[in-house]
Amino acid sequence: QGSIVYASWQFFQRNAKVTHFAWYVADLIEGQRLQLTNADGSRTFAAIHRHGTRLYIFEATVPSRAPAPGLFQQSVQFLDEEGKPVRYRTYYTTGYGEGWKFPAPSPPRAR
Known part of the structure; x- marks a missing residue:
């Protein structure tokens, strides 16, 4: 999960004020x-x-006084190797599962 933290840290280094940061x-x-x-x-x-x-x-940037890019934020979807939407029954965390083995198999899908 260090790659997610590192990528987030790169945003923190910008000449900008962080107004929201969340899981x-x-x-x-x-x-x-x-x-x-x-x-x-x-x-x-x-x-x-x-x-x-x-x-x-x-990443999306909008000009000052422009509406937030809500559609962008809501449009994120992951597809599998067959181009079908991915949906897990539990949270997917890379590397965690089956006795904390890495690489771990993906958790079961909902559909």
């Missing part, structure tokens, strides 16, 4: 969500997830 899930895949107000007044919204061996960083 977050999309399709029950854990990650972190950040919101920043940049020096020019624009706002940046980001979500960071790790699924399998891949790190996903979703």
Whole structure:
């Protein structure tokens, strides 16, 4: 999970004020969500997830006084190798499961 923390830290290093930083899930895949107000007044919204061996960083910036990119934030979806949506029955955390073995098999899917 260090890759998620490191990617989040890169946002903290920007010339911006962090206004939101929280644990977050999309399709029950854990990650972190950040919101920043940049020096020019624009706002940046980001979500960071790790699924399998891949790190996903979703980032959108809107100008000052523009609406928040809500559609962007709500549109994150993970697809499997067949292009089908991924949905787990429990939270997906890379590396945890079956006796804390790494790499761990994915938890069972809901559908």
